[in-house]
Amino acid sequence: MRNKVKICPSCQKACARTLVQCNNCGTSLELVELASTDNVLMAFVYGIEKGASSLSISMRACNDKHLVFDDPLTVSVCHLNVIPTSAHIPDLRFLFKDPCRGRQILQGMLDEVDTVCLEQFWSDDLFRATYLGNMPPDLRAMGSAGMNFPPSQYQLHLQYVHGPMLPFQYAMFEKGLHLQHGRFFPVQFLLAALAKGEAMRIDVDEDTPVEKIIQLAASCGVDYNRYWSQMWLQVMAIQKKCSPWQDKDFCYRIHGARVFDACGGESDVDVKSIQAADATRQHNKLHWKIRRMGG
Structure with a gap:
């Protein structure tokens, strides 16, 4: 129920402990000491109403396996998170303790957030006309899905950043402060690595370096750099193509x-x-959309 983080002295965002700049406002974190915060994602799972602050969220979908909600950071025109509600999984490394089950969990999360995006965003004519222009109707090509390590919240969560990004956030992306190389793991990379099954099984504990997963995946023919570069180029192409x-x-x-x-x-x-x-x-605007959808 607690996270190890750095608290941004400017905007108070809880940032991952390895960041040197806040990924919300860009403030330097180099002199900021480690602190602990409430694990709000597990609070959402347990239905806790209030911690150090209000724990209300803009919820998109909820069932016995998943919870989908709007990310309060709002990096893009549609920025969603999905978390598993049936298990506590601190971060992406623990998926590799059981690659077969880990892949099932991850694929289920991706399918859930794809459905939400399709039903609550892509089905809206005004959303498509305003933000997507004449982009082809390929949902997965529009979303950059993945996970950060280390996370700022210690419950597995899949971020779904649907292009285009907001202008300020895209400028931060160009500076390397969003979807960072070595910290952001595209879902396609994770699924491909987990699909290798027993060859990717790792006895993970809190101190297992994430580089061990990258290196083992490479030995199985799954190149992290290739997947990350494809994701990076896709984000830039969508931003240029849509340009709303x-x-x-x-x-x-x-x-x-x-x-x-x-x-x-x-x-x-x-x-x-x-x-x-x-x-x-x-x-x-996001809350208005939920009310309009009857959520």
Whole structure:
């Protein structure tokens, strides 16, 4: 029920202990000491209403095996998380204690989030017209699904980042702060490695280095770098192809730490307050969509 993390001194986001910059606002974490936080994902599983803060979520689907909800970080126009509700699995390494069962669990998570995306986003004509333009109707080609190691929450969770990314977050992606090489593991890589069965069985404990999985997978013909590079190129291609963002959509322009209004005059508005307000607007739209769907 507890996580080992670094707390961002600027936006207070709980970040994975190996990060040197906050993956929400970009603030340096190099001097930040380790701390512990509530494992909110397990709190969701147990139905706990309140911890250090409110534990309410924007829920998309829930059954006896999975819980799907909107990621509060909101990296893209559709950013979902799915967690297993029938078992506590601290992180992706533990899938390799039993590769066959691990692959079944992971495939079930991916199928669940694909269904949510199809029914609650792709089925909406306005969503497709606004964000996807003339992209071909290939759901899996639009989503970058995978898992981070180390995680910021110690319950297995599959992130589903459906392109295109929001402009600020895509800029962070270009700087290497999202879907990071060596930390983000594309679901296609994990499924391919787990499909090797007994050859990928590892006696995992808390201290098992994730590099051991990468190296063993490579010896079985599953190259992490190839899968990660394909995912990276896919994100960039989707961003370029869709390109839904126009100048008229924005009230401010940001250059470094300086903020300018639409007419070019410098503003004293704080960059982080703008980002927080944008996230709130995006969440409100997501909640509206759930109400509209009858959820």
